[in-house]
Amino acid sequence: MRVLIWFIAIFGLAVGLVMLFGHDWGYVQFMLPERYRVQMPLNLFAALLVIAFAVGYLLTRLIRRTLALPETVGQWRERRRRQRADRALREAVLTLHEGRYAQALKFAGKAFAASDHPGAAALLAARAAHALRDETRYRNWIEHLKNEDGEKVQVARLMTEAELAITARDFEDAAEKLETLREDGHRHIAALRLSLRVASALRRWEDVLRLTRQLRKHKALTEAQALPLLRRAHVECLRECAGNSEALLQVWDDIPNAERADPQLLMEAVPLLARAGKGDVARRTLERLLDDEWDSGLARLYGYCGGSDGDSALAKGESWLARHPRDAGLLFALGRLCLAAQLWGKAESYFGASLGLHADIETHLALARLFDRLERGADAQRHYRAAAELVAG
Secondary structure (H helix, E strand, C coil), X not given: CHXXXXXXXXXXXXXXXXXXXXXXXXXXXXXXXXXXXXXXXXXXXXXXXXXXXXXXXXXXXXXHHHHXXXXXXXXXXXXXXXXXXXXXXXXXXXXXXXXXXXXXXXXHHHHHHHCCCCHHHHHHHHHHHHHCCCHHHHHHHXXXXXXXXXXHHHHHXXXXXXXXHHHCCCXXXXXXXXXXXXHCCCCCHXXXXXXXXXXXXXXXXXXXXXXXXXXXXXXXXXXXXXXXXXXXXXXXXXXXXXXXXXXXXXXXXXXXXXXXXXXXXXXXXHHHHHHCCCHHHHHHHHHHHHHXXXXXXXXXHHHHCCHHHHHHHHHHHHHHHHHCCCCHHHHHHHHHHHHHCCCHHHHHHHXXXXXXXCCCHHHHHHHHHHHHHCCCHHHHHHHHHHHHHHHHC
């Protein structure tokens, strides 16, 4: 269809030209020096004029293109150079992710040499050299990055150095790089994640708490992900203060109520508090949780929460017993509370009932110590042996 249209157009143009030049429109006469005259038909003159214009236009274009040829060649070479640099950078990215680190280092080097913005190529080369355990080339590429202009390049360099230092378990170096980023105001999510890993490795538990809460606030950590981190940090802080009861209480008071209500945290924290003689500070938290939802493990911990108001704690425990008469954990807790109140007979009864439901080492040892105190050596030895058999089993 297109060819037919072209044929029609050409034939139409030919017919138009024939009709135009088929008439005699007059003559054009040029007067030359020494009485010479040149005379030609007006149609021919118009045709020659059109041809002269076309030839002049073409010659002008040719001359301009010839004069611009060096610049055109330079632009072509520049495009080729950029294309080669982009191709090398793409290959470096792909080979790095494929695990072909030597090839990635080679392509990144080519991209660095040919690119106008070599920072990305240098970052890839540094990662590839680090993966090859080539410390010399890794440091060389890091130096190249330090010489690059631009804040983004330097932030990327520090992030890369921190991440690779963590991979190499050089947490002190990673902490230094991340601190530099923090001082410069760069607190984005990726930096906070790396800082959290470093703080955990260096056992900086206050920093772990702060960073975990920040990441949770920014929805970079879910509640399920944040809870174990917070729990471990709280427990480690409590352990560090185990020899100082005042500091231990301060750490416990600093734990928010929402985090303090974690049952697994209480499982580890309450015995630590009890060993420092401060088990009663967790009593209200345990009572609130057990009133809301019964948990035998938490009920067992209640035995460590007697303190100075042991009678009230015992009364609260016995009120639970009416609803949970066959709970081994609660019976053990009541036995401990009776021991604290020097109610030896009730303590023996509760411990015995707990053993009848579930035999465990801690209950056997509690009964053995009670019988030692009551100078019932044979009974004490029997429970010591039972505890040893459970350990051996």
